[in-house]
Amino acid sequence: MTTLDYAVLNLQYMSSLSYSFEEFSNDLERTADGIFRRAVPPLCPECGVLMSRNGYNAYCKKYIGGIKMGRYICPCCGESLEDDRSFWEELKKGLFDVLDVFYHQLRFYAVPYQGISAIMKLVFPRGKTTIYDAFTESVEKPYIPPVDYSSIVHYDEQHLKINGTQKFRLTLLDDATGRPIADELYDNKDSETIKAFLAK
Ligand SMILES: [Zn+2]
Numbered sequence: 001m002t003t004l005d006y007a008v009l010n011l012q013y014m015s016s017l018s019y020s021f022e023e024f025s026n027d028l029e030r031t032a033d034g035i036f037r038r039a040v041p042p043l044c045p046e047c048g049v050l051m052s053r054n055g056y057n058a059y060c061k062k063y064i065g066g067i068k069m070g071r072y073i074c075p076c077c078g079e080s081l082e083d084d085r086s087f088w089e090e091l092k093k094g095l096f097d098v099l100d101v102f103y104h105q106l107r108f109y110a111v112p113y114q115g116i117s118a119i120m121k122l123v124f125p126r127g128k129t130t131i132y133d134a135f136t137e138s139v140e141k142p143y144i145p146p147v148d149y150s151s152i153v154h155y156d157e158q159h160l161k162i163n164g165t166q167k168f169r170l171t172l173l174d175d176a177t178g179r180p181i182a183d184e185l186y187d188n189k190d191s192e193t194i195k196a197f198l199a200k
Helices: 012-018 086-108 113-123 128-138 191-199
Strands: 028-030 035-038 052-061 065-073 080-082 153-162 165-174 180-186
Touching (some): 086 113, 086 128, 113 128, 165 191, 180 191
Antiparallel strands (some): 052 065, 165 180
């Protein structure tokens, strides 16, 4: 198994991260020099010819480790292909999900981001800005329910003088919350205007 080369694995809590890569990459074999690749090279997606091995691409993540993914090239059309590394992405996501749990617990006890960063140094170094971003990202946006207006509304009219001109401000207010439902400025307040306002 490829090692996750960090003290993270010393933590009981993190033991779930020590699962073997094979769990994620059943179709892949690991060579003696650590390359994940298919036992038999794939067929070219373009022309269907058996592809040739063509070295590897390396992916590293600081404090976690790295992997090498097999590459292939088509001897006919030159098309290139790399093995699927989604298991690597899954592994990283699993780790960062665990870190989010840390941040949530520490924030719950009002540890400032700088303090969390100092603690994380012992486990998995993270800057306070990184922690802040991860925490903010992982906190669900609060759900604000739509306002239910009660069935009782209040009608209000104000007589205003704006630049010497008489204006009328008509307002409908919700009885329960006092929130304005409608609020318009008119030149007069004859019954037609008020009817038009109420009909809106
Ligand atoms: Zn080809």
